[in-house]
Amino acid sequence: xxxxxxxxxxxxxxxxxxxxxxxxxxxxxxxxxxxxxxxxxxxxxxxxxxxxxxxxxxxxxxxxxxxxxxxxxxxxxxxxxxxxxxxxxxxxxxxxxxxxxxxxxxxxxxxxxxxxxxxxxxxxxxxxxxxxxxxxxxxxxxxxxxxxxxxxxxxxxxxxxxxxxxxxxxxxxxxxxxxxxxxxxxxxxxxxxxxxxxxxxxxxxxxxxxxxxxxxxxxxxxxxxxxxxxxxxxxxxxxxxxxxxxxxxxxxxxxxxxxxxxxxxxxxxxxxxxxxxxxxxxxxxxxxxxxxxxxxxxxxxxxxxxxxxxxxxxxxxxxxxxxxxxxxxxxxxxxxxxxxxxxxx
Amino acid sequence: xxxxxxxxxxxxxxxxxxxxxxxxxxxxxxxxxxxxxxxxxxxxxxxxxxxxxxxxxxxxxxxxxxxxxxxxxxxxxxxxxxxxxxxxxxxxxxxxxxxxxxxxxxxxxxxxxxxxxxxxxxxxxxxxxxxxxxxxxxxxxxxxxxxxxxxxxxxxxxxxxxxxxx
Numbered sequence: 001x002x003x004x005x006x007x008x009x010x011x012x013x014x015x016x017x018x019x020x021x022x023x024x025x026x027x028x029x030x031x032x033x034x035x036x037x038x039x040x041x042x043x044x045x046x047x048x049x050x051x052x053x054x055x056x057x058x059x060x061x062x063x064x065x066x067x068x069x070x071x072x073x074x075x076x077x078x079x080x081x082x083x084x085x086x087x088x089x090x091x092x093x094x095x096x097x098x099x100x101x102x103x104x105x106x107x108x109x110x111x112x113x114x115x116x117x118x119x120x121x122x123x124x125x126x127x128x129x130x131x132x133x134x135x136x137x138x139x140x141x142x143x144x145x146x147x148x149x150x151x152x153x154x155x156x157x158x159x160x161x162x163x164x165x166x167x168x169x170x171x172x173x174x175x176x177x178x179x180x181x182x183x184x185x186x187x188x189x190x191x192x193x194x195x196x197x198x199x200x201x202x203x204x205x206x207x208x209x210x211x212x213x214x215x216x217x218x219x220x221x222x223x224x225x226x227x228x229x230x231x232x233x234x235x236x237x238x239x240x241x242x243x244x245x246x247x248x249x250x251x252x253x254x255x256x257x258x259x260x261x262x263x264x265x266x267x268x269x270x271x272x273x274x275x276x277x278x279x280x281x282x283x284x285x286x287x288x289x290x291x292x293x294x295x296x297x298x299x300x301x302x303x304x305x306x307x308x309x310x311x312x313x314x315x316x317x318x319x320x321x322x323x324x325x326x327x328x329x330x331x332x333x334x335x336x337x338x339x340x341x342x343x344x345x
Numbered sequence: 346x347x348x349x350x351x352x353x354x355x356x357x358x359x360x361x362x363x364x365x366x367x368x369x370x371x372x373x374x375x376x377x378x379x380x381x382x383x384x385x386x387x388x389x390x391x392x393x394x395x396x397x398x399x400x401x402x403x404x405x406x407x408x409x410x411x412x413x414x415x416x417x418x419x420x421x422x423x424x425x426x427x428x429x430x431x432x433x434x435x436x437x438x439x440x441x442x443x444x445x446x447x448x449x450x451x452x453x454x455x456x457x458x459x460x461x462x463x464x465x466x467x468x469x470x471x472x473x474x475x476x477x478x479x480x481x482x483x484x485x486x487x488x489x490x491x492x493x494x495x496x497x498x499x500x501x502x503x504x505x506x507x508x509x510x511x
Contacts (some may be wrong), residue, residue, distance in 0.1 A: 038379045042389045307373060307379040 004107075012113055016093050024247035025055040031247075032304040054058045058256035062240035064191035070142060070233050078098040082234065082241035085133025089248035094127045096255050097120040099265045099287035103279045111283065112181060119180035120168060123256055127211055130249060131157040134213075134220060136241065138230035152313065153220035156210060158321035160217075166206035166328035170200045170335040171260060179210060189200070193264040201261045201329045203324055208257060210320070212249040216307035219313055254297035258290060265290040279343070396485075404467045406484030407460055409504045412450055417504060418479035421455040425471035425480055433464035434471060450477075458503060462487045463498040 022227070029044065029052065036043030043052035069075055099111035116122055131154050138150020174196050175183045187193055194201045210217040221229030231242045258264060265286030274282040364370055390397050397481035399405070410418050439456035441449045448454075471480050490496060 037387070040382055040385055042386045042387050045391075052469070161470050303376060303379065304372075307375045 001058065003037055004232035008109055009113060012109075012111070013094075016098070016113065017090065020090065020248055020251055023251050023294075023298075024244055025059070027247040027250060028058065028243070029055050030298070031302050033303075034299065035306050038303070038306045052247050053192065059240070062237045065236040067236045067238065068233075070121070072142045072235070073233065074140040077136050078233075079238070081133055081137030081140055082238045082245070084136060084170035085130065086241050086248070088133060089128055089245040089252065092123060092249075092252040093255065095180050096252075096259055097184050097264060098290060099283040100198045102143060102283045109325065110181075111287065115179060115181045116179075117179045120178045120183075120260075123180075124165065127249075127253075128157070128161055130211075130245070133245065136231050137234065141230075141234050145227050146230050146232045147266065148222050149222070149232075153213065153230060155319070156213075156217065156219060156316060156320075159181040159317060159326070160207045160210035163203055163320060163328045165326035166325060166332060167200045167203035168205065168260075170325055170328070170331045171197050171204075173335050173339055175333070180259055180264075184259055184266065187263040187266050189266060190263075190268050192261065192266070194261040197202070197261065197331075197335070200304075200326065200335075201257075203328050204261065205257060206324060209304065210302070210316075211244060212253050214250065216308040216311050217316060218305075219316060222310070250298060250301050254294045254301070255290075257297055258293035262293050264293075368390060380483055401413075404469045404472075404482040406462075406487050407465075407471070407480055407498075408484050408505055409455075409500065410479050410481060411505050411507065414447070415507050416448060416450040418477045419455045419458065420449075420451045420453050420477055420479075421458070422453075422476065423476040425475065426473035427466075427467050428470040430468060430470065431464045431466045432444065433461045433466075435459050435461075455500070458500050459497050460503065463493060494509055 024291070032054070033043040033051075035041075042056040047053035047057045069078055094113040095116060097110075097112040097115070102109045102111055134153040134157075135150045138146040138148075138153070141147070171183075171193060172178060175186055176192060177183060177186075183193070209215075213220050221231070231239050234242060265283070267286070267289045270286065273285060276287065352432040358366060407443050421436050423436065423438075426432075426436060436455045437457040439455055440451055441454050441480070445454075459498075469482055472482055487496075
């Protein structure tokens, strides 16, 4: 392993980490703005032009606030909880291919931190770990409502993980690989997986909403039923970390959806563009396209949040186990049959 | 029970059909409704910078008027205090001295004139009762404050600015 490889990966990790933090930061601002516009309001507009300094002000406020650790809480776990939520949210970006390999001075730099051949499984592993942050936070607070909320979150995440995994199996049948890089390359140009797996995508996006704890599945933070949810006892930046982790999760799951189903950095007419602008600029255009897709998904997350009311808990479980899982299984079977027929003829 | 009106609406609760149970058509419809608001003009007014335009019969803070020569119109007759249903107005009358002739229009004037803005219900009866056209509720919204005593407005806050200052 030569030193340039280490530097290259280090720079890439730093850039991706920075980008995901900035996007998460500005998602909070975008969330408020989108909510405002959908409700005929203005949203934050005091801090800086159009209020674009609002996230900085919010962050400063979070840091300045008094930090309260409940007396009877498990102090160590209480501190680990938000950190774990943040950590699991941040490491998901490692396997996402951000663009086709960049060629600078005869050196090929892949715009992906690591191309492991079980990329999809890695994403799933990381996403299922994210429930630990919530669970530990709820448990360590020594507050029964927080604990109830954490249990809710855990059972919700587990329930929807099953349907999500099943919907992904159908996709893997189509792509025949688990490496995210290969999945993206397969979708070159117009061959986006959403065209082959529309039902699978629908199931996946519903499960993604549940996994990121976004409305209409934001039951872990029901303020009417559970005071504030699993983060009731948290204050200052610890609470900030939990809220922040949710936005990073949203960014990561948007990126995963764009990669798995919407062709990642591929866009129609990219071969023509490659000839026009050369091998250095073309991958960057691809990256821009990927980010455009991600932003569309993030907007969609917010749009849905301000449209659909929250599910009741039994409805949520009903939807997860009795609707999504059978549909996902049916999708797997149909996909298998179609692939068998296509290969035969 | 005897119905209060002749209007009657029969509620029918029939089981949801398949399209309704799938939720998705309803969700897309809802998404359409919310996104249509994205393109509507916001109803918000940027308050401190932009003040809302009040209707013509808006009743705001009171002001005690002066006449054309800059003399105070109020003669402390007490009709406004009498007409006030909330009993928010109190006043002490005094007789003007010869050297104060250009300050007050008539021989009697209000030495102290106080309105308790916490009691006032902005009904406008004082305005109607005044025979001298001295009090009008044409001011802005009464500003907020921290102490109850600061809501008792004396002549310093109520009387119009003198003519030359305008």
